[in-house]
Amino acid sequence: MKEKVTIYDIAKALNVTAATVSRALNNNPKISEATRTLVLETAKKMNYEQNKFALALKSGKSHNVGVVVPFVNRNFFSSIIRGIEEELYPKGYHVIICQTHEDAKKEEETIQNLLNAQVDGILMSVSKHTQNLKHFEKVLKKNTPLVFFDRVKPLKGVSSVTIDDFRGGYEATEHLIKSGYSKIAHVTVDLSLSIYERRFEGYREALKDYDLPYNENYVVKAKSDIDSGEEAIKQLLKLKEAPDAVFSSSDFAALGAIRQLQSLGISVPQDFGVVGFSNEPFTQFMELSMSTVDQAPVEMGKMSAKVFLEQIKDVKVKVEKKVELSPELIVRKSSLK
Amino acid sequence: MKEKVTIYDIAKALNVTAATVSRALNNNPKISEATRTLVLETAKKMNYEQNKFALALKSGKSHNVGVVVPFVNRNFFSSIIRGIEEELYPKGYHVIICQTHEDAKKEEETIQNLLNAQVDGILMSVSKHTQNLKHFEKVLKKNTPLVFFDRVKPLKGVSSVTIDDFRGGYEATEHLIKSGYSKIAHVTVDLSLSIYERRFEGYREALKDYDLPYNENYVVKAKSDIDSGEEAIKQLLKLKEAPDAVFSSSDFAALGAIRQLQSLGISVPQDFGVVGFSNEPFTQFMELSMSTVDQAPVEMGKMSAKVFLEQIKDVKVKVEKKVELSPELIVRKSSLK
DNA sequence: TTGTATGCGTTATCAG
DNA sequence: CTGATAACGCATACAA
Numbered sequence A, B: 001m002k003e004k005v006t007i008y009d010i011a012k013a014l015n016v017t018a019a020t021v022s023r024a025l026n027n028n029p030k031i032s033e034a035t036r037t038l039v040l041e042t043a044k045k046m047n048y049e050q051n052k053f054a055l056a057l058k059s060g061k062s063h064n065v066g067v068v069v070p071f072v073n074r075n076f077f078s079s080i081i082r083g084i085e086e087e088l089y090p091k092g093y094h095v096i097i098c099q100t101h102e103d104a105k106k107e108e109e110t111i112q113n114l115l116n117a118q119v120d121g122i123l124m125s126v127s128k129h130t131q132n133l134k135h136f137e138k139v140l141k142k143n144t145p146l147v148f149f150d151r152v153k154p155l156k157g158v159s160s161v162t163i164d165d166f167r168g169g170y171e172a173t174e175h176l177i178k179s180g181y182s183k184i185a186h187v188t189v190d191l192s193l194s195i196y197e198r199r200f201e202g203y204r205e206a207l208k209d210y211d212l213p214y215n216e217n218y219v220v221k222a223k224s225d226i227d228s229g230e231e232a233i234k235q236l237l238k239l240k241e242a243p244d245a246v247f248s249s250s251d252f253a254a255l256g257a258i259r260q261l262q263s264l265g266i267s268v269p270q271d272f273g274v275v276g277f278s279n280e281p282f283t284q285f286m287e288l289s290m291s292t293v294d295q296a297p298v299e300m301g302k303m304s305a306k307v308f309l310e311q312i313k314d315v316k317v318k319v320e321k322k323v324e325l326s327p328e329l330i331v332r333k334s335s336l337k
Numbered sequence C: 001t002t003g004t005a006t007g008c009g010t011t012a013t014c015a016g
Numbered sequence D: 001c002t003g004a005t006a007a008c009g010c011a012t013a014c015a016a
Helices: A007-014 A018-025 A033-045 A052-059 A075-091 A104-116 A134-141 A165-178 A194-209 A226-237 A251-263 A297-313 B007-014 B018-025 B033-045 B052-059 B075-091 B104-116 B134-141 B165-178 B194-209 B226-237 B251-263 B297-313
Strands: A064-069 A094-099 A121-124 A146-149 A159-163 A184-188 A219-221 A245-248 A273-275 A292-294 A322-325 A328-330 B064-069 B094-099 B121-124 B146-149 B159-163 B184-188 B219-221 B245-248 B273-275 B292-294 B322-325 B328-330
Touching (some): A007 A033, A018 A033, A064 A104, A075 A297, A075 B075, A075 B094, A094 A104, A094 B075, A104 A134, A121 A297, A134 A146, A146 A297, A159 A165, A159 A297, A165 A184, A165 A194, A165 A245, A165 A273, A184 A226, A219 A226, A226 A245, A226 A251, A251 A273, B007 B018, B064 B075, B064 B104, B075 B094, B075 B297, B094 B104, B104 B121, B104 B134, B146 B297, B159 B165, B165 B184, B165 B245, B165 B273, B165 B328, B184 B194, B184 B226, B184 B251, B226 B245, B226 B251, B245 B251, B251 B273, B297 B322
Parallel strands (some): A064 A094, A064 A121, A146 A159, A159 A322, A184 A219, A184 A245, B064 B094, B064 B121, B121 B146, B146 B159, B159 B322, B184 B219, B184 B245, B245 B273
Antiparallel strands (some): A292 A328
16 A cells, blocks of 8 residues: 555556646646546545645645634634634635734744744734734735734734624613613723723713713723622722613623622612623523623634635735624623613 | 745855755754854844745655544633643644534544645544544554544544543532432433443442432433423423432533523522533533533643654554543532532 | 755646 | 646755
């Protein structure tokens, strides 16, 4: 049994040259139907498999795309990856996964690495701490398609896929207002990331549209975890005029808020409404299920992949496509009096 | 600016041959320290990057490993992937992700694809519906290291990393017994997968060791989802002598069970104890937090990667390593009277 | 220590 | 329509 069968082997078997075999295999028009079928048959018979490296070496295309996220085992990101994979796999692309651990240094290193591995494109969500954008310029200089999803940096020539975070924030807040809450606070995460900034803006706009006063003290910065949400709610309840609802840019912080409220005997949703953001799986599994905003991550992944595929079609034409998907407010128990 | 700088470019700049440059870059001993440093310097200066494809074509090694799982956006699997990635990335390997959607056909296709892409190894958890094992033999015949994690098939020459599911089942059941429950049922998932089979065996062994009768009617087959868990508990409660506790091989089914019990006015854990399996994130976020068995997925991923790395060291020596990690029983509210 | 020559498997160009 | 040959970028056996 041969270790590897190449086009030479099959050429030899057929008394033709490797070039002919290659042509037959690639549906090159300059070949007779007879030899084509003959080649195809014997190729199958001999278990021929194309060597991707030779092809890649020749063409410069690897048919690999790099996907860079902070962590793969976060539902939001793994769902995006799922979407990307499902879209790209049928087109013959493989998805190479890298994690940054929210570390800007590691992000740079990873990008360099992916470039080095000659991926055909990079799809990514930037790390929370990324300030310097030099490594992205390297990508662009190399003409490697770059697509940002969700966490975006402003960069010429880079396409992006996001959800309308403004609308998400607006609708979440509006929903609380319509549910009868009137003193609505906001727990934000990291305003240096535009996603959180825009959710905050949506919150303010909704207040304005419904003639509710905007109160600076009602806006608290937290981290995206339970403890931080507990802290935030404590701080809010200390205010002279405490709020009666909160829109949190993070589901985890919202969970912390609910727990803290309940432990203080404040009942949700009767006395206090809560809406989170992200539609993390746990939000629907809680007994007091949590209202939240769904970001359609699988869809976002698929769309990112599609944008990449478009971009790769005409490498000459530099498209800078900005796709904005719609968020979906999901009303559950935590915000219905 | 040059598009791509090769060892030829840097050779020309230094008036040496490409071979010399190659040697310098690869720390080949047969070269003078002087030229080596010179080459290294100018290489850096010229922004030289090794072409992986040329290397791969020459060596036959891609420095890519394929990871195949049913779905990437399931916490258990994405956590394993995280572990694999963290272990392999520093060694210069990239992780290529593929999903089977629990489809045996797609699994075969994926394996073939990965083989075709000449990955240096395949790490995977088999699909629920995989019966035919021919595609794995192809992998072995090609001498590509194959490592199974969690969901394993019996196959000569294949290493595997699992947790001690027997012990997990045993300890979960034992814990229920010690908590004062005596009529303990079991919700299983798919006994054709050895992981579920072994959890079931652990359950029976625990009953035996504590002199509790084994009752066939107490064992119900369900799917790994909430609805199915609800159905299972309904069935169990119809029995003449209904159980007072259940060990479920699935967290999701366990959640369904708890919901059903609560909606029937049976209070958990006072009247009925529940232990799940997997330590899905939601189990700790529920108000009535759920006892479960942690499978240490990140650790499992890391271990799988390590086994692969060992295997790749001596490709001549065919090791068949079976690593079994310890599960950890996590006691929460749902099983403490 | 360095240079020369060759092969890895394909595809593309140019003749025939 | 098909054959011969070069080229992709690198590593290595062999020669010097």
